[in-house]
Amino acid sequence: MHPPTPSSGALRRLGTQRWTTAAKTSRQCAAIHMTTRATVPSTKQTLPSHAVRAAVAAPSSPTLPTVTQTAQRRTFHSTDHPPPPGPFGATESALLAAAYQHVPEHGFSSAALAFGARDAGFPDISTSVLPDGEFGLIRWHLELRKAELAGRAEEMFVGEGKGKEYKIPEKIEMLIWERLTGNKEVIGQWQQALAIMASPTNVPVSIKHLAELADEIVYLSGDKAVDPSWYSSRAGVSAIYASTELFMTSDKSEGFTDTRQFLRRRMEEARGVKGALGNVGQWVGFSAMGALNVARSWGVRV
Amino acid sequence: MKIPLRHSMMSRSSARLFRPARHICSSSGAKRALGTSIPKAATPATSPSPSPPTNPEGGEARPRRPLTKEEREFLSSALRVNQAGELAATLIYTAQTPLVTRSDPHLKPLMKHMYDQEVGHFDTFNSLIAKHRVRPTAMYPLWSVLSAGLGWGTAMMGREAAMACTEAVETEIGDHYNGQIRSLLEMADRMERGGGGMGPELKELVGTLRRIRDEELEHLDHAVEHDAKKAEPHWLLTGFIRLGCKGAIYASERV
C-alpha cells in the first residue's frame, strides 16, 4: 500500500492466534501491575519479553496523549471509587497513541497503524491484536478528543461567578466548537473516517460514541436537568454536532469561519420555541398535573 | 389502629383475600426491623477484619477498587427507579390533596406533611441522578400521566380509597427500598472483604435509603390509621395498585 510501511503478511499469518491470546494476557498483566504494584505474574515466560516491556512501559510514556483512564461515564459515575478501566488496554493504548501521530499524513489507515507499531517498538504483526483495525484508530481519536473537553471546559468557563456569566446554551455552543476544533488536525482525513464509522458493523459503536459525547457536553455545560429534557437536550446536541462536523469536512474558509456560522445557526434554531434546547433546565412539555391545574384554575372541582 | 367493623361481616372468600392486606397493615414495624437487622446477619462472623492495626505493613489501607460493571448498573437502575417512584408519589399527593382536604379539612396538615416528605425524596434522587450521571427513566412522561391519574382517580372515589392507594403504594415501595438496602449492604460487605472498603458516598446512600424507607412506612401507618382498610373493595383496589407499582418498578429499572 505505502512503500515505507514495514508490513509483513507472512509474519501476520504465522502468529495471529498466539499473539491474540498473548496480548490479552499481557494486557491483564499490565492492568495488575498498574493497580496493585504486583510483580509480573508467572505467565511471563509465555510472553515475548518485548511485549511485556512495552505493555508495562506504555502507561508512563509522557510524550503521547493517552486515554487509558477515560472512564465510561454512562452508567454510574462515582466520585470516590476510582474509575473503571478505560476502553483500551495498555498494549492497545501504546500502539494507538503512536499510530495516531501518523494520521494527519496517512489517514485512519492500516499504514498509520503499521507506522505506529514500528514507533512503539512492536513487531509489525502486533497490529493484528487490534480487533477493529482502522476503526480502533478512529475510536482512539474520539475518546482522546472527548477526554480533553473536561479540562478545556475548566479553562473556558474559569471566569464564571467572577463577573462573567454564560447561559447553558452558550456553554453548549462553546463546547461543541471546542470539540470540533479537535478535528482540525485530521480534517483532511475525516470524511473517510466518517465513512468507516457509518459502515454497518461500526454504526452501533459510532452512535454510542456520539451519545457519550453529547452527554459529556451537556454535563460540562452544567445542565443538571433530570427530567425528559435530559433526552431532548442530548438528542439536540448530537444532531447539531453531527451536522456541523459533516459541514466542516468540506469547509475551505479561513479558520473554519463558515463552520462557526453554521454552528451558530443550528444553535439558534434549537434555541427556538420548539427547539431541542428551548427549555434547557426545565421540563415544560405535556404533564398531566399541568392539565389538572388548568382545570382547577378554571374553577372545575377536580 | 382502628379495626374495621365490617371485618366480621365478611364472607369466607373475601376474608381470605383480605388476609394479605391485614398482614401488610401489621407488618410495617417488622419491615423496618428486617431492613436494619440485615447487616449483622449478612456479615459472616468469620470474615477477616481489614482494620489497619492488624495489617502487618504499616497499617496502610488498601485503595478502594473501581465499581464493577454490575455494581454500576445496579446503582444506576436503583437511582433511576427511585427517582421515578418519588416523582409518582409527589404527583399522586398533588392530585389527591385538593379533593381529600375538601371533604376532610382536618387531613390538610397530614397531606401536606406527606407531600413535603415526598418532595424531599424526589429532590434527593434528582440530585443523586445528576451527580452520578445516571440517565433518568424514558418512561417519565408516562409515569407522570399515570400517577397523577391514579391520585386523582382514587381521591374521586373518596378518602378511604385515597388512603388505600397510599397504603398499597407504600407497601410496595417499602419492600423495594428494603431490597436495595440489602443489596447495598451485601456490596459493602464484599468491598470490606476485598480490603478497600466502600466509599463515603455509597455509605451515605444506604443511610439515605433507610431514612426514606422509614418515612414511606410512616405514610403506610398514616394511611391505615385513616381508614385505608375501609375502602371498597379494598382487596381489588390495593391489589391492582400494587400490581401497577410492580410493573412500573420493573420497567423503570430497565428503560
Ligand SMILES: [Fe+2]
Ligand atoms: Fe417517597
Ligand SMILES: [Fe+2]
Ligand atoms: Fe411515600
